[in-house]
Each structure stands twice: as C-alpha cells, then as structure tokens.
Amino acid sequence: MIGIKDLPSAQDASELPIGVFDSGVGGLTVVSALRRRLPEESILYLGDTARLPYGDKSSRTVRRYTQRNVDFLMTRGVKAVVVACNTASALALDDLAYPIPIWGVIEPGAAAAVAATQGKIGVIATEATIRSDAYGRAIRRRAPEIEVLSQACPLFVPLVEEGWIDDSISRQIAERYLAPLLAANIDTLVLGCTHYPLLKSVLRQVVGETVQLVDSAATMAEKVAAELGVRCVAAPSGAAQHHFCVTDSGQHFARIASDLLTQSAVGRSQKIPEIVLELVEV
Numbered sequence: 001m002i003g004i005k006d007l008p009s010a011q012d013a014s015e016l017p018i019g020v021f022d023s024g025v026g027g028l029t030v031v032s033a034l035r036r037r038l039p040e041e042s043i044l045y046l047g048d049t050a051r052l053p054y055g056d057k058s059s060r061t062v063r064r065y066t067q068r069n070v071d072f073l074m075t076r077g078v079k080a081v082v083v084a085c086n087t088a089s090a091l092a093l094d095d096l097a098y099p100i101p102i103w104g105v106i107e108p109g110a111a112a113a114v115a116a117t118q119g120k121i122g123v124i125a126t127e128a129t130i131r132s133d134a135y136g137r138a139i140r141r142r143a144p145e146i147e148v149l150s151q152a153c154p155l156f157v158p159l160v161e162e163g164w165i166d167d168s169i170s171r172q173i174a175e176r177y178l179a180p181l182l183a184a185n186i187d188t189l190v191l192g193c194t195h196y197p198l199l200k201s202v203l204r205q206v207v208g209e210t211v212q213l214v215d216s217a218a219t220m221a222e223k224v225a226a227e228l229g230v231r232c233v234a235a236p237s238g239a240a241q242h243h244f245c246v247t248d249s250g251q252h253f254a255r256i257a258s259d260l261l262t263q264s265a266v267g268r269s270q271k272i273p274e275i276v277l278e279l280v281e282v
Contacts, residue, residue, distance in 0.1 A: 160196075
C-alpha cells in the first residue's frame with residue numbers, strides 16, 4: 001500500500017490525474033460527467049473487465065477486487081479515486097484506508113434521489129448492491145419518511161457490455177424488471193449501477209415521462225469538484241490527458257468510451273481523446 005511519505009506535495013498533486021475504476025464500461029458515465037464539470041482534470045480509468053460483473057460476487061471478493069484496483073491506481077499516481085461502481089461503493093468503501101480522498105457513488109446518488117422524489121423511490125441495481133440496502137439506508141438517513149422499493153436487475157450489465165443498449169430485447173427485460181416498481185407507483189427511479197445510464201433510452205420508454213430518472217454521475221462530479229477545491233489540488237489550466245486501462249480485452253469498450261467522451265465534449269472546445277486501451281494485470 002502507498003504510504004503518506006510517498007505522496008507528492010499539494011502543488012505537485014494538482015497535476016496528477018483523478019483515478020476512476022469500475023468493473024467495465026459503466027464507470028465511463030462518471031468519466032463523462034467529470035469531463036463536463038472538470039474539463040481541466042486528467043483521468044486515469046481502470047475497467048476491471050476480466051472480473052466483471054461484480055454484482056454477483058461475494059462481499060469478500062468485491063472487497064478484494066476493490067483493494068487491488070485502488071492499489072493499482074495509487075501506484076500509477078493519482079490525487080483522488082472515484083469508485084465508479086455501485087457494488088464496490090456499497091460493499092468495500094468503508095474498508096479503504098488510503099492517504100488520498102476516495103469517493104463512492106452511493107451517497108451522491110441517494111442525495112440526488114431525495115432531492116427529486118415526491119415520496120416514493122425505486123432503486124434498481126446489481127444483486128449485491130440490492131442485498132446491501134446501501135441506497136435504502138442512505139436515503140432513509142436523509143429522509144426517513146420516504147418509501148424505498150428495490151429491484152435487482154442482473155441482466156443489465158451484460159446487456160451493456162454486449163452493446164445491446166437500445167433494442168427490443170433490452171426493452172423486454174426492462175419491462176419485466178420494472179413492472180413491480182411501476183405497479184407500486186414510484187415517482188423516482190435510481191439507476192443504482194453506473195452501467196444503467198447507458199440504458200437510459202430504454203428505461204425512459206418503459207417508465208414514461210412522469211418518473212424521474214436519477215444517476216449519480218453529475219452529482220458525483222459536483223462533489224469531486226468541491227472536494228478538490230477545498231483540498232487545493234484542482235488541476236491548473238492546461239490540456240487534460242486521459243488514460244484508459246482494462247484487465248481484459250473488450251470489443252465494445254473503446255467504442256462506448258469514444259461515444260461517451262464525444263458527448264461530454266459537445267459544446268466545448270475540449271479535444272476528444274483517442275481511446276487507446278492499455279491491458280494491465282491487477
């Protein structure tokens with residue numbers, strides 16, 4: 001593990017990238033939000049594609065994978081880490097002890113849901129995240145009166161990883177998963193996995209226009225911006241550099257990354273980075 005003595009000064013740290021990791025492409029939705037909010041910041045992304053999905057793994061296994069991922073990012077040199085995986089945020093965040101800030105996506109997502117709801121929130125996530133009740137606990141801490149209903153959607157992650165993000169199969173599966181929540185008249189739906197925003201078009205078709213869709217990416221980016229400012233390690237003006245690592249090859253990863261980063265650069269003078277993947281062992 002990296003010790004405090006190995007850390008750079010605050011001045012040097014400002015030039016380091018933000019580390020972001022997820023089990024696959026889902027965390028790129030967080031990268032996209034970070035680029036929109038913090039265009040000067042460089043990002044080092046790790047997609048643990050060799051071990052995905054995390055959502056059907058045991059708590060012990062998820063904690064072990066998370067530790068390895070953070071260790072990898074630390075050895076590469078980062079000033080902060082965003083755990084852009086709801087399962088890892090739910091099961092492993094409290095076990096991480098490093099001399100840099102590490103943020104999960106559960107709390108920002110819960111805050112956004114409470115702000116959006118009229119009183120009845122549905123949460124969709126991986127089986128492990130649903131079992132943990134991480135979102136339910138985080139929401140009830142903020143507003144005990146809110147009703148929270150949860151539904152595991154284990155097929156969503158492989159659909160996204162296969163690139164099936166807007167077709168009839170995805171819609172049929174979404175309809176079946178969401179039927180109990182819609183029958184309960186939820187007014188807000190938390191996309192409790194960073195893969196799920198890539199299915200937002202299908203989910204919107206299924207839930208209609210009256211249900212608020214909440215993902216934690218934008219709220220997460222605001223939190224990172226505020227924390228970097230408080231810690232005086234925000235990046236100076238200059239060209240941001242982004243680097244993408246994966247633990248196994250994935251034919252859809254580069255395409256989805258390119259699409260998301262193109263969207264996050266719309267309306268800005270940001271250069272869309274070339275997506276070159278580095279295959280790493282973690």
